[in-house]
Amino acid sequence: MYRHAYQNGNAAYPLGGSGTFSIQPHKFQPRSHPLKRRRQLMTRLGIVGTLFCIIVFFFFPNLRPGGTSFGLFSSPEDSQIETVRYYDLSNVQGTARGWEREERILLCAPLRDAAPHLPMFFGHLKNLTYPHNLIDLAFLVGDSKDNTITLLKELLEDLRQNPDPKMQFGEMSILEKDFGQKVNQDVESRHGFAAQAGRRKSMAQARNWLLSAALRPTHSWVYWRDVDVETAPFTILEDLMRHNKDVIVPNVWRPLPDWLGGEQPYDLNSWQESETALALADTLDEDAVIVEGYAEYATWRPHLAYLRDPYGDPDMEMEIDGVGGVSILAKAKVFRSGVHFPAFSFEKHAETEGFGKMAKRMGFSVVGLPHYTIWHLYEPSVDDIRHMEEMEQEKKKKEEEEKAKKERMDKIKDTFDTPSRQWEEDKSKLQNLAQDAKKVADEPKKQVVQPDKIVEARGEEPEAKVEK
């Protein structure tokens, strides 16, 4: 107790001088007492603390100290982690009836500024009849300036949360990679001839990044699908798979407004090689890329798109050399053996056309279905928009003209009375006159019966009779 007095500085002696002669404490005090008490207190505190910790850790596993992976309870967790995988690639060759053999499909879709089309695309996904749990989805989003990623995440999460287990897909991955492309994605610059080679090469690069990161040893098939496909059969995967070809594409058309003819071939990248094109290819330099569908390169190739017959057999096959990328179903073994979308000039072609060429080069079958058609979204080109504006203006002009005409007619009607109306008026006037005359003639009769009030009260009957 005295010690405290000193520590407080309230003692009679100066603080520094408490040296040699001070004997503290002045009387015997068992020093163990406060210590003992303290010890007991600490023991109690310790026991209580221990119990508290045990209880808390037991009931709230989240509060358990983390960050370290050595531990008694963590070892079973550790053994839950599997690091070794074994696959036999001969089990994933891809067959005509994949849905019966539970063959997995990797669905790849490269995206850029695609937010407006995503809801439609996910609608298509939900409608696919191929077992959804066998479909793995992989998206590569690159250089997007709109909300593609956030929207995509939302839609995928919706898909995952679907309570129906049959509607749930397999692995879903979003790969985000910016390549720093300067090429515009709007319709006009996308399809301009000069931009084609560069654009095709960067598209090819994106496709390769997507595929190389998403392809797994479990996949038997790979399906490439553009998000801006508007109409496609729900059974498209099975329909294409049934042909049991290494690479297969449907015909791709697009609907048009009536004034443009109603419909039009869209994907001109599916074609058969021609002698002219081969001769042309020999004259071009190493890095040149032939792009189909432009007047600059007259290749005279038979295009899958132009061979369509709306009433033709949808199962009819046609051997092709270049393929379009809107909807490609390929066996995974094609990609495993190294075929990819050349981002350089491969036999004077790049991207999907080069893919077709390379697949052919490696001895795979590449086939198109001329009479099996899917429909690409119609996006009006700048010319179309101008034309539509003109049409709109014309329509407005016509409407205005009609309106003016109508107003004029009304005015004419208002200002000049038509003779027929005059006639009517005259007629009614004449009738009135005639009636008046009759009434005058009847007046004396009425006055005769006037004393008999009952007749009058009964009403018009007698009068009516009179009038008749």
Added chain:
Amino acid sequence: MPTPRSLRRTNPITFVLGAILLFGFYIFFFSSPSDDLPSTSTNGQQKKTASNALSPPSLPFRKPKSNNNNNPPPEVVHYYMSNLTTSRDPIANQETVLILTPLARFYQEYWDNLLSLNYPRSLISLGFIIPKTKEGSQAYALLQAQITKTQSLPKGKRFASVTILRQDTESPLQTQNEAERHKISNQKVRRAAMAKARNSLLFTTMGPTTSWVLWLDADIIETPPTLIQDLASHDKPIIAANCFQRFHNPETNSPDSRVYDLNNWVDSPTAKELGAKMGKDDILLEGYGEMPTYRSLMVWMKEDGGDPGKEVELDGVGGTALLVKAEVHRDGAMFPAFAFYHLIETEGFAKMARRLGWKSWGLPNYLVYHYNE
């Protein structure tokens, strides 16, 4: 008088120590692995555990809790591939390496050498492709025994993941014996099959988090333990070590080494002329007297006591010990199984990478050693 007291009294420090000990016990008992939750967003640098077996083979995964079909569908995983780096200092940047090996025969020395690499194993994924032959099955059995041994080690000491593929393409040659394997008539078929095997392995095991791919042949039995760091430190898209073979020289009756991998070369005008005269599907081969190409081979550029950091730009590369940035493969550079500019497999790969704008380099004084049959 003071002796019994000091025995009875307890220093408060004891309590503090006791408390620390107790706390330590709690951590020990109750700690759980940090990566308890499946990764919802992997930013490329984080090496997490995937929630299911469908995840990229370059990541470990959690066993499903039960085998019934009520398992919830896997999480949507977002990979930020723009953040992937391939730098001079791969360990500091936590860059993952995928070591790929086409395996026809298993050599214990190969595995021992692999284990001697001092790159952090938690950043290494392994991939093997084994032909479906009797020999392949034997190799698989041996390999599996070693893998089980290594992968049952605790987390930091085992590889992040191991993928073993059995080849779907028929092996054109029944024998892997060296003399038969190197016959010129067999070369094109053999190397085409080899190219397909390499591509199958590459495109199925490369995940979205892989930064580097190291091609290491199954018969490479001796490399410096810092192989990965050394090759990566040059920061080249494609870089090859010089492959030699140790043997017992009967002339001097002492251990010696001789050249092995002839596919690392700088092109020559002669070879180009030769190629120009060839048919579309013919290939140029290196190291055959019937076909003198006069290319400068990297094996002959080795100087005794030369600087191991010396770089040479190459036009063709071999696959014995080759470090490639994953983006080169992702851009589409693969091993052509057909005549690509009259080149095939790894040599064709260098050419294809060149067409995509990636250059190949070699280290003539940095040696790795091949098994001697």
